Amino acid sequence: MxxxxxxxxxxxxxxxxxxxxxxxxxxxxxxxxxxxxxxxxxxxxxxxxxxxxxxxxxxxxxxxxxxxxxxxxxxxxxxxxxxxxxxxxxxxxxxxxxxxxxxxxxxxxxxxxxxxxxxxxxxxxxxxxxxxxxxxxxxxxxxxxxxxxxxxxxxxxxxxxxxSSSCTIKAIIKGIPAHGARPHLGVNAIDGAIAAITAVNAIHMNPVVACSAKCTRFLCDSGVTNAIPERAAITFDIRAQYNDTMKELKEKVIRAIHAGAATVGATVESLEIPTELPAxxxxxxxxxxxxxxxxxxxxxxxxxxxxxxxxxxxxxxxxxxxxxxxxxxxxxxxxxxxxxxxxxxxxxxxxxxxxxxxxxxxxxxxxxxxxxx
Ligand SMILES: [Zn+2]
Ligand SMILES: [Zn+2]
Missing domain, CATH: 3.40.630.10 (Zn peptidases)
Known part of the structure; x- marks a missing residue:
């Protein structure tokens, strides 16, 4: 022994x-x-x-x-x-x-x-x-x-x-704050974040190679409920079987976050990749x-x-x-x-x-x- x-x-x-x-x-x-x-x-x-x-x-x-x-x-x-x-x-x-x-x-x-x-x-x-x-x-x-x-x-x-390769992408979506009675004067960060998530969910990759991208955290609270929130924080967990697949998927996710937020007039205030592992x-x-x-x-x-x-x-x-x-x-x-x-x-x-x-x-x-x- x-x-x-x-x-x-x-x-x-x-x-x-x-x-x-x-x-x-x-x-x-x-x-x-x-x-x-x-x-x-x-x-x-x-x-x-x-x-x-x-x-x-x-x-x-x-x-x-x-x-x-x-x-x-x-x-x-x-x-x-x-x-x-x-x-x-x-x-x-x-x-x-x-x-x-x-x-x-x-x-x-x-x-x-x-x-x-x-x-x-x-x-x-x-x-x-x-x-x-x-x-x-x-x-x-x-x-x-x-x-x-x-x-x-x-x-x-x-x-x-x-x-597999994996990474975390964190983004802060920025809108414009406004009174809840006058939403047309603001940009709702929640709408921007939802549009970004929907855009990420619409990404298509070669189905032969295993990969996934999904929102795993969504935080938004302006402190009051009768106002249009200015910021929303979203986090995505991304995985891919190969490193080149990850490279392609990561680029598409980042583009989708920016483009999605832009559809409602929101912007991406910051985007970071705090953790990443190669395949x-x-x-x-x-x-x-x-x-x-x-x-x-x-x-x-x-x-x-x-x-x-x-x-x-x-x-x-x-x-x-x-x-x-x-x-x-x-x-x-x-x-x-x-x-x-x-x-x-x-x-x-x-x-x-x-x-x-x-x-x-x-x-x-x-x-x-x-x-x-
Ligand atoms: Zn472990
Ligand atoms: Zn372990």
């Missing part, structure tokens, strides 16, 4: 939100150091950690990344942190593999970088790690996420997770290697084909900003129920051993065979 459950139980009991993973990071850093890694903490002034093991011999630089943050839920009126996306499991599996691979003296070439990234849920973490330059020298980067029961069963593993870019060769490792470890029935999800993952900032990276991302079947981000999310803990095995075999695959050149 490995240490995976010990690590998991410890991390599960100390859920911390993005950029506040202080206890989590301290635990992971101490364990990595004890295992023989050169550890860098507080990356980019935040909570990220990189543990490096250099074989001293030529070879590729392999990075494996796990995310550390928990989610904030409001349950029975109380704001609490809870690991409902399984990031505690991701850290526990990667730490266990990192410890075992050194204890077994399995690295014969190149360099291994164990990356514990903060703030995946807010989309900020990967960018901080990138800006600090700690990913620059990596050739192959691997990630893993536990999956809900609907996607893949415990004991099975998805060889490639194709996450998955995975290397087919790495996916093939991961598929072989899954079959070799657990048999053919365990291998699930590539899976496309409208969900986002900030891991793909790495491939988006560093196109030389060859990336692989597996989905670990753990029977997570009722679903990720559900306050009562729970899963089959015994499946975590499978994640440890995949990580270890990946490290062995890329950093074990001695260099001949």
């Amino acid at each position: 490995s240490n995976v459950l010990t690590h998991y139980n410890y991390l599960h009991a100390i859920p911390e939100p993005g950029l506040q993973e202080f206890k989590t990071a301290a635990y992971l850093a101490a364990k990595l150091e004890a295992a023989g890694y050169a550890v860098t903490c507080h990356i980019g002034g935040a909570t990220g950690i990189v543990g490096t093991y250099d074989s001293g011999l030529p070879g590729p630089v392999l990075g494996i990344r796990a995310d550390m943050d928990a989610l904030t839920h409001i349950i029975d009126g109380k704001t609490i942190q809870r690991h409902t996306c399984g990031h505690d499991a991701h850290c526990a599996m990667l730490l266990t593999a990192a410890e075992e691979i050194i204890a077994e003296n399995s690295i014969k070439k190149g360099k291994l970088k164990i990356i514990f990234q903060p703030a995946e849920e807010t989309g900020a973490g990967a960018k901080i790690m990138l800006e600090a330059g700690v990913i620059d020298d990596i050739d192959i980067l691997l990630g893993m996420h536990i999956r809900p029961i609907q996607e893949c069963r415990s004991g099975q593993i998805i060889e490639a997770m194709y996450y 998955a870019e995975l290397d087919p060769e790495i996916t093939k290697i991961l598929g072989d490792i899954i079959v070799e470890s657990f048999g053919k029935e365990a291998l699930c084909p590539p899976f496309t999800t409208p969900g986002g993952e900030d891991f793909f900032w790495y491939t988006s900003k560093l196109p030389h990276l060859k990336a692989g991302f597996t989905g670990l079947g753990v029977d997570a129920e009722p679903g990720l981000h559900h306050p009562d999310m729970h899963f089959d803990l015994s499946a975590l051993e499978n994640g440890v095995i995949i990580h270890k075999k990946s490290i062995t695959k890329f950093l074990n065979e001695p260099c001949t050149d």
Whole structure:
């Protein structure tokens, strides 16, 4: 038996939100150091950690990344942190593999970088790690996420997770205030916002490629109900399977917001994109290697084909900003129920051993065979 459950139980009991993973990071850093890694903490002034093991011999630089943050839920009126996306499991599996691979003296070439990234849920973490330059020298980067029961069963593993691109667009629609008795002297911001939403809903995209754009927040209150409101705030959630589809959809949404508001004489006072995640870019060769490792470890029935999800993952900032990276991302079947981000999310803990095995075999695959050149 490995240490995976010990690590998991410890991390599960100390859920911390993005950029506040202080206890989590301290635990992971101490364990990595004890295992023989050169550890860098507080990356980019935040909570990220990189543990490096250099074989001293030529070879590729392999990075494996796990995310550390928990989610904030409001349950029975109380704001609490809870690991409902399984990031505690991701850290526990990667730490266990990192410890075992050194204890077994399995690295014969190149360099291994164990990356514990903060703030995946807010989309900020990967960018901080990138800006600090700690990913620059990596050739192959691997990630893993536990999956809900609907996607893949415990004991099975998805060889490639194709996450979608997602972004949030916030706009302030500006009208002209007036007395409710004289609406002709004003421009109702609510009318402008509704026209903008209707224009967005009328966007047509190639139906062969999955994408969606919808209004998810509409706020307008001038404080009185007998006046024409001046401002309305609208927010759109936008998703697309591919990055070029997102580019097209985003342009159309922005144009529709402006044009829609203009139909009633309103204007767009401000428009911002506070969060954005690129779609998955995975290397087919790495996916093939991961598929072989899954079959070799657990048999053919365990291998699930590539899976496309409208969900986002900030891991793909790495491939988006560093196109030389060859990336692989597996989905670990753990029977997570009722679903990720559900306050009562729970899963089959015994499946975590499978994640440890995949990580270890990946490290062995890329950093074990001695260099001949
Ligand atoms: Zn999540
Ligand atoms: Zn997650």
